[in-house]
Amino acid sequence: MGSDNDTDSRQKVVIVGSGPAGLTAALYTARANLTPLVLEGDEPGGQLTTTTDVENFPGFPDGIQGPEMMNLFRTQAEKFGAVCQREKVTRVELESRPYKVHYAGKVVEAESLIISTGASAKYLGLESEQLLRNKGVTACATCDGFFFKGMEVAVVGGGDTAMEEATFLTRFCPKVYVIHRRDKLRASKVMQDRALKNEKIQMVWDSTIEEVLDPAADKVTGLKLRNLKTDEVSELAVEGLFLAIGHRPNTAFLDGALKVNDTGYLVTDERTRTAKPGVFACGDCVDFRYRQAVTAAGTGCQSAMEAAWFLEEQDQEA
Ligand SMILES: Cc1cc2nc3c(=O)[nH]c(=O)nc-3n(C[C@H](O)[C@H](O)[C@H](O)COP(=O)(O)OP(=O)(O)OC[C@H]3O[C@@H](n4cnc5c(N)ncnc54)[C@H](O)[C@@H]3O)c2cc1C
Missing domain, CATH: 3.50.50.60 (FAD/NAD(P)-binding domain)
Structure with missing residues (x-):
C-alpha cells in the first residue's frame, strides 16, 4: 500500500459509516452495480449494535436484537457486492473530483461520496x-x-x-x-x-x-x-x-469541508445533496429531529439513488 500521498484505489461510490443509513446506501448502490466501498469506522453496524431489543423496525413483528439486525443489513449489502472495511476516515479532500478520502495511511479516490457517520448521544x-x-x-x-x-x-x-x-x-x-x-x-x-x-x-x-x-x-x-x-x-x-442532554454528530473529521449547522449537523437539500456535487449525506449526521433506524435507512436509500443518478449524468456528459 502507498503512503498518505498515493492513491490506493479509485471507487465509484465510497460510503463513510456503516449504520442503518450507510448499509442501506451500500445495499442500493451495490444493486445498482456500483460495488460501493463502505468504510465502517470504529463502530461497525452503528448505534444499534449498542442496544438489545429493537421493536420498531418494520418487518420484525417479534422484535430483533440490534447487533443481529445490523449483521443482516451488512450481509444483505455484501451479497450484492458491497465491500465493507473496518476503517475510520480521518480526512477528506473535496476541492475537486474525484474526491480523496483518507484513512489508515491510505487514500482512496471517490467519484461520489456518501457520508453517514451518525451521531452520539451525550x-x-x-x-x-x-x-x-x-x-x-x-x-x-x-x-x-x-x-x-x-x-x-x-x-x-x-x-x-x-x-x-x-x-x-x-x-x-x-x-x-x-x-x-x-x-x-x-x-x-x-x-x-x-x-x-x-x-x-x-x-x-x-x-x-x-x-x-x-x-x-x-x-x-x-x-x-x-x-x-x-x-x-x-x-x-x-x-x-x-x-436528554443532546447529541454530537460525528462530523468533526470533515474539518469544514462540508457545511454544518451551529450544532455540527450536516446541511443537505431535500434530496440529501450537500453543496459539493456528488457528495451526499444521510442518517443521524444530518437528522437532529427523528433519529430512528428506519428514517436513517430511508435517507440512506435516497443518497444511494441520488449517487447512482449523479454518476449516470457524469457518464453521459463525458
Ligand atoms: C441505545 C440505543 C438504542 C436505540 N434504539 C433504537 C430503536 O429501538 N429503534 C430505532 O429506530 N432507533 C434506535 N436508536 C437510534 C438508531 O440507532 C439511530 O437512529 C440509527 O442508528 C442512525 O443510523 P445512522 O446510520 O445514521 O448512524 P449510526 O448508527 O450512528 O452509525 C454511524 C456509523 O458511522 C461510523 N463512523 C463514524 N465516524 C466515522 C468515520 N470518521 N469514518 C468511518 N466511519 C465512521 C460508525 O462507525 C458507524 O458505523 C437507538 C440508539 C441508541 C444509541
Whole structure:
C-alpha cells in the first residue's frame, strides 16, 4: 500500500459509516452495480449494535436484537457486492473530483461520496451510568419508552428534547421526574408549558445526578442527587434514566469541508445533496429531529439513488 500521498484505489461510490443509513446506501448502490466501498469506522453496524431489543423496525413483528439486525443489513449489502472495511476516515479532500478520502495511511479516490457517520448521544460521564447502559439507562424515549411501562422514571435535561421525551414517557409511566441543573428551562415556551402542565411530570430543579443506583443490582433502582443550591444529597427511587442532554454528530473529521449547522449537523437539500456535487449525506449526521433506524435507512436509500443518478449524468456528459 502507498503512503498518505498515493492513491490506493479509485471507487465509484465510497460510503463513510456503516449504520442503518450507510448499509442501506451500500445495499442500493451495490444493486445498482456500483460495488460501493463502505468504510465502517470504529463502530461497525452503528448505534444499534449498542442496544438489545429493537421493536420498531418494520418487518420484525417479534422484535430483533440490534447487533443481529445490523449483521443482516451488512450481509444483505455484501451479497450484492458491497465491500465493507473496518476503517475510520480521518480526512477528506473535496476541492475537486474525484474526491480523496483518507484513512489508515491510505487514500482512496471517490467519484461520489456518501457520508453517514451518525451521531452520539451525550452522557453524563458517570461510571455507574455507563455500567447501567441498556439496563435502565438509555438515551432514546421513542426507542425504549415502551419497555418502561408502569415504571417511575427520570429524564435529565432542560431543553426541548428533554420536555418532548418526558411528555412522551407519560404515555407509559405513572411518574416522570425531570432532573435539571438550573431553576429554569432552556426549552421553548410551548414545550415547557406542555410538560409543566402534565400532572405526571415532576420537576427536580437545581440538581445534578451524582450516581445512578445500583450497579451491584445490575439494574436502575434510583438516583443519587445533589441540590446545587443547598448542597443536600438525596435519593430518588426510579427504574429508568433517560438522557436528554443532546447529541454530537460525528462530523468533526470533515474539518469544514462540508457545511454544518451551529450544532455540527450536516446541511443537505431535500434530496440529501450537500453543496459539493456528488457528495451526499444521510442518517443521524444530518437528522437532529427523528433519529430512528428506519428514517436513517430511508435517507440512506435516497443518497444511494441520488449517487447512482449523479454518476449516470457524469457518464453521459463525458
Ligand atoms: C441505545 C440505543 C438504542 C436505540 N434504539 C433504537 C430503536 O429501538 N429503534 C430505532 O429506530 N432507533 C434506535 N436508536 C437510534 C438508531 O440507532 C439511530 O437512529 C440509527 O442508528 C442512525 O443510523 P445512522 O446510520 O445514521 O448512524 P449510526 O448508527 O450512528 O452509525 C454511524 C456509523 O458511522 C461510523 N463512523 C463514524 N465516524 C466515522 C468515520 N470518521 N469514518 C468511518 N466511519 C465512521 C460508525 O462507525 C458507524 O458505523 C437507538 C440508539 C441508541 C444509541
